[in-house]
Amino acid sequence: MISDRLERLVEEMVDKEVQFNDAVREFEKRFITRVLGKCAGSLTKTADTLGIHRNTLTRKMGEYKINRT
Secondary structure (H helix, E strand, C coil): CHHHHHHHHHHHHHHCCCCHHHHHHHHHHHHHHHHHHHCCCCHHHHHHHHCCCHHHHHHHHHHCCCCCC
């Protein structure tokens, strides 16, 4: 189950003393990148899939240096 895998990941990160903000940033970056790829680079479709505003997506992409391609 995904919740079990997530629990193990969180436990590992806590054991390695990963800071909360670093964990959140890495998760967001990877999640956005994966959805953007599945949406063939469409910002509108990606934002809709993520459930966030397109402007928020664009801001986060700039923050994390994510390219559309």
